[in-house]
Amino acid sequence: MVRYNTDIDEDIDDRGTPPKSTNATVQIKVNDNDDLPPKFTKGVYRTKIKEFYPITGMRIHQRLKFNPPIHAFDQDLAIDAPIRYDIIAGNERHLFSLDHVNGSLFLEKEIDLDAERSLPGNTFVLQIQASQVDNPLKTGRYYTNAIYVLLSYATV
Ligand SMILES: [Ca+2]
Numbered sequence: 001m002v003r004y005n006t007d008i009d010e011d012i013d014d015r016g017t018p019p020k021s022t023n024a025t026v027q028i029k030v031n032d033n034d035d036l037p038p039k040f041t042k043g044v045y046r047t048k049i050k051e052f053y054p055i056t057g058m059r060i061h062q063r064l065k066f067n068p069p070i071h072a073f074d075q076d077l078a079i080d081a082p083i084r085y086d087i088i089a090g091n092e093r094h095l096f097s098l099d100h101v102n103g104s105l106f107l108e109k110e111i112d113l114d115a116e117r118s119l120p121g122n123t124f125v126l127q128i129q130a131s132q133v134d135n136p137l138k139t140g141r142y143y144t145n146a147i148y149v150l151l152s153y154a155t156v
């Protein structure tokens with residue numbers, strides 16, 4: 001909803017004789033109201049990664065590239081509230097982490113595709129959410145925001 005702040009000077013018409021009248025301008029200033037949640041730039045973000053070979057068991061923190069990058073914005077453009085990013089489903093094994101501030105996705109563990117036989121289409125699907133830092137109730141999760149990370153075999 002857009003609220004209107006009105007600042008109206010009406011014609012002032014005194015009833016004297018002869019009547020004196022004056023013109024005035026009407027200014028209507030429109031202020032944006034914080035009524036809309038954040039929205040992602042895309043419904044689905046996709047990327048491809050290769051499995052790891054050999055598996056070392058060492059902890060990793062590898063940034064995954066997306067084009068375009070994962071990004072959400074406040075649809076109240078004039079307010080442009082800061083956004084917080086979270087993974088809300090699909091990360092039960094904590095293979096991934098999402099930077100809460102800028103939405104960058106990281107792979108945290110080495111993946112062996114042979115050990116992921118139950119993974120449909122060799123693809124991890126994460127559901128992500130963007131919420132306003134100043135009002136977590138305003139989230140963009142009502143949109144379909146998924147990240148598809150497609151695994152492929154390492155070329156050895
Ligand atoms: Ca608005």
Ligand SMILES: [Ca+2]
Pocket residue numbers: 034035036037038074075076079081132138
């Ligand atoms: Ca907003």
